[in-house]
Structure formats: C-alpha cells, structure tokens
Amino acid sequence: MRVLVRSGAVLSGSGVAIAALNARTLPRLDRRAAATTEPVTVCIPARNEAAAAPALIADLRAQRGVADLRVLILDDDSTDGTGAAVHDAIDGDARFAVHRRDGDPPPGWVGKPAACARLAELSTARDGVLVFLDADVRLAPEALAASVVELRRSGADLLCPWPFQVAVSAAERVLQPLLCWSWFATAPVPVANRSARPSMAIACGQFLVFDAAGYRAVGGHRAVAGSVVEDLDLARALRRSGGRTVVVAAGDLAHCRMYDGALQARAGHGRWLWTAFGSPAGASAVLAAALAAYLVPPLAAVFGRGRVRRWGLAGYGCAVTSRLLARRTESGGRLTARDGVDALAHPLSVVALTALTADSHLRHRRGGHTWKGRRLRHL
Structure with missing residues (x-):
C-alpha cells in the first residue's frame, strides 16, 4: 500500500509540474490584435440547433476587425426549426448564407464530418482562412480577428483556440473541466505545439481555424x-x-456549454470515449494509472496513517492544484468558489x-451509440 500511494503521489506530482509549465507558457x-x-x-454545421445557433449568429454579426467575412451555415436535416431560427437571426445580413441538406450522411460518413465537408465545398471560391465553429460556441467581438492574427503569427496550418468549457x-461540473485538464496536466504545450508527432496534436472541434490552402x-x-473524433484525426x-x-x-474570447445535464453528457462523451487510448486494453492501462494517481492518494489521506497519509495528502494536493491551474488558464485568469469545490471533487471526476x-x-x-437522433455508424 505504501508503494502504491507513493507511486500515485509521484504521478500526480508530475501532472502538476506539467500544468504549472503550461500555465506559464x-x-x-x-x-488587442x-x-x-x-x-x-x-462554417457552422447545425443539426437541431434552433436554441443555440441564433446567439452565435448574433456574436458573428458583431465581430470587429474582420473586413472580409463570409458565414456559411448548413441546416443538417434538422427537425426542430433550425432553418427558420437561423434565417430570423441573420435578418438579411448579406454576409451570411444558409444551406440545407436532407437525409442521413452518405455511406462511410459520420454526420459532422459530412456536414463540414459540404460547407468546405461551398467555400472553395475563397482562399484565406477557414473557420469551423460549433453552434453552441459564444464569441467576444474580437475573437475572430485575434484568432486569424495568431494563426498567421504562429505559421500554423491549424490553430485551435481552446474555448472555456461552461459547466452548470x-x-x-464533474466532467467538463476534464476536457482541458486531461491534456493540460499530461502534455507540455511548448513541446506539443512544436512537435510534428501526430500523437501530440491537441484540438477541440468547437473552434478550429485553418489556413484554407493547408x-x-x-x-x-x-x-x-x-x-x-474528426477534430483530433484531422x-x-x-x-x-x-x-x-x-x-x-x-x-474570455470564446466559451461553450457543450452539454446540458447528465443525459446529454453521457451520450455526447460516450459516442467518442471508446476511441480514446487506442484500444480497450490501452484504455484500461491509462485509466488504471489515473485511478492510482488521483483516487488512491486521497483515499490514503483519509484512511491512512503516518507516512502513508502524508504521501496521500501530497498527491491529493497536487491533483487539486493541477485542476485549478487548468481551469484558471482555460477561463482567462478567473477562478470562482465553485471551481475550488469542483477541484476538490477531482477524485470523483476521475x-x-x-x-x-x-x-x-x-x-x-x-x-x-446515437447522437441528435442519428445512429452512429462507426468505421
């Protein structure tokens, strides 16, 4: 037990060290770009997004610093009135165009890649920068200009501006902060951003900014x-x-409430988590290490004695700190009391x-697996 607790605390300590590096770099x-x-x-793929899309359209209409903006929206066989809601929100703005696709994706395609590919086809007359946004993303007025400037400054073919993940x-609150923390505490970003290794790529499909030619x-x-997981695979x-x-x-330039409640979170995360870590055996190994690092130390802090308890407290403290560092960086420097409570519940999250x-x-x-009324045909 002593060896297990100490090993878990060391793993947790390595996580906070990486998180501290990433928080600085x-x-x-x-x-101000x-x-x-x-x-x-x-490009905005929209399937049954009548409630979410109008707010994003309002954000895009308010963008500043983008002289030549075109917005393409695909109503992907929606059944909730997305098309009408989008047209009302556009209110005749000539920079926006709405298209509709009926029926399921073609054989061999998953819904979102198919919708994004269709939008890309519609954009082929334009060079420059191609941006893909999920309909539930919210943008500050400077978000697009700042993203394009950073894309060109970095010399990248793809820039992923990581949105703050809203959790209500x-x-x-148990699951959403893990999206950022999972890479923030495991991948040194100065290395990942310079690396050519596909395995070190970090991306979030909510907000992707491409050099169109690339x-x-x-x-x-x-x-x-x-x-x-088309974002990571691309x-x-x-x-x-x-x-x-x-x-x-x-x-604070972009945020997203990805899911609304437990049922959506289970369906949404569940549709892709089976792809994580390469295989069931890989998932078992990685999650066993995560439980050793983030569950065993807090249990030892509560039930252990002497050195075992001290090692447990150290490991638990490192876990909470790494979680807070990730959340603070993701939010643009803000932490709330709720973030503190959620970080203390990190073992429950794992x-x-x-x-x-x-x-x-x-x-x-x-x-x-189904998502938005479609059965996913995994290939």
Whole structure:
C-alpha cells in the first residue's frame, strides 16, 4: 500500500509540474490584435440547433476587425426549426448564407464530418482562412480577428483556440473541466505545439481555424469521413502531411456549454470515449494509472496513517492544484468558489470518467451509440 500511494503521489506530482509549465507558457489569444483584411470564411454545421445557433449568429454579426467575412451555415436535416431560427437571426445580413441538406450522411460518413465537408465545398471560391465553429460556441467581438492574427503569427496550418468549457449542472461540473485538464496536466504545450508527432496534436472541434490552402491540401474533412473524433484525426492528418497544428487558450474570447445535464453528457462523451487510448486494453492501462494517481492518494489521506497519509495528502494536493491551474488558464485568469469545490471533487471526476469510458466501450460493442437522433455508424 505504501508503494502504491507513493507511486500515485509521484504521478500526480508530475501532472502538476506539467500544468504549472503550461500555465506559464500556453499562448493566449490577444483581443488587442490588429485587424485582418484577408478573407475569413466561417462554417457552422447545425443539426437541431434552433436554441443555440441564433446567439452565435448574433456574436458573428458583431465581430470587429474582420473586413472580409463570409458565414456559411448548413441546416443538417434538422427537425426542430433550425432553418427558420437561423434565417430570423441573420435578418438579411448579406454576409451570411444558409444551406440545407436532407437525409442521413452518405455511406462511410459520420454526420459532422459530412456536414463540414459540404460547407468546405461551398467555400472553395475563397482562399484565406477557414473557420469551423460549433453552434453552441459564444464569441467576444474580437475573437475572430485575434484568432486569424495568431494563426498567421504562429505559421500554423491549424490553430485551435481552446474555448472555456461552461459547466452548470452537477454532471457537467464533474466532467467538463476534464476536457482541458486531461491534456493540460499530461502534455507540455511548448513541446506539443512544436512537435510534428501526430500523437501530440491537441484540438477541440468547437473552434478550429485553418489556413484554407493547408486544409484543402490534406483533403479536409474527407480525410476523416468516418471519424467520431474528426477534430483530433484531422489535426493528426495535417501533421502526418508535414503541416503544423497549434493550441492556444481562447480565454474570455470564446466559451461553450457543450452539454446540458447528465443525459446529454453521457451520450455526447460516450459516442467518442471508446476511441480514446487506442484500444480497450490501452484504455484500461491509462485509466488504471489515473485511478492510482488521483483516487488512491486521497483515499490514503483519509484512511491512512503516518507516512502513508502524508504521501496521500501530497498527491491529493497536487491533483487539486493541477485542476485549478487548468481551469484558471482555460477561463482567462478567473477562478470562482465553485471551481475550488469542483477541484476538490477531482477524485470523483476521475471515477466518473472511468465509468463513462467503460460504458462507451460497452455500448460501442452493442452498436448502441446515437447522437441528435442519428445512429452512429462507426468505421
């Protein structure tokens, strides 16, 4: 037990060391960035997004510093009135165009890559910068200009401005902060952003900013037609072809409430977690290490004695600190009392992630994943 607790504490300590490095070095979008004059085309796949899309459209209409902006929206066979809601929100703004696709994706395609590929086809008359946004993302007025300026400053083919993940319900507060923390405490960003290794790519499909020529050269979303993690797979494809991908903190320039409550969180995360860590055996190994690092030390802090308890307290303290560093960086420098409470519950988050991953693998084996009314055909 002493060896297990000490090993877990050391793993947790390595996580906080990486998180501290990233907190100091992760590039951030600068809202004071100069304006851009090159063409910027924003693509928004929207399936049953009548409630979310109008707010994003309002944000895009309010963007500053983008002289040549075009926004393409695909109503992807929605059944909730998305098309009408989008048209009302556009209110005749000539920079926006709405298209509709009926029916399921073509054979061999997952829904989101198919929708993004169609939007990219519609944008082929324009060069410059190609931006993909999920409909539930919210943007500050300087977000697009700052992203384009950072894309060009970095020399990357793909820039991922990481949005702050809003968490409201208990289930969201347990799970959503792990999206950022999972790479923030494991991947040294100065290395990851300079590396050409596909395995070190970091991306979030909520907000992706591409050099249009680089995107098309690699085949765009056609290269990841059957992927349920098309963001990471497209970043990896770019790296394999010699391109560069970079992650930056969007801070207070972009945020997203990804899921609303426990049922959506289970369905949304479950549809892709079975792909994480390469295989069931890989997932078992990684999650066992995570439980050793983030569950064993706090249990030892409560139930252990002497040195075992001290090692447990040290490991638990490192875990909470790494979680707070990730959340503070993700938010643009803000921490709330709720963030502190959620960080203290980090062992519960790791247990929940383990259970959700097991559930995802089980449902994948049974062919039971659905999302927004579509059964996912995993390839």
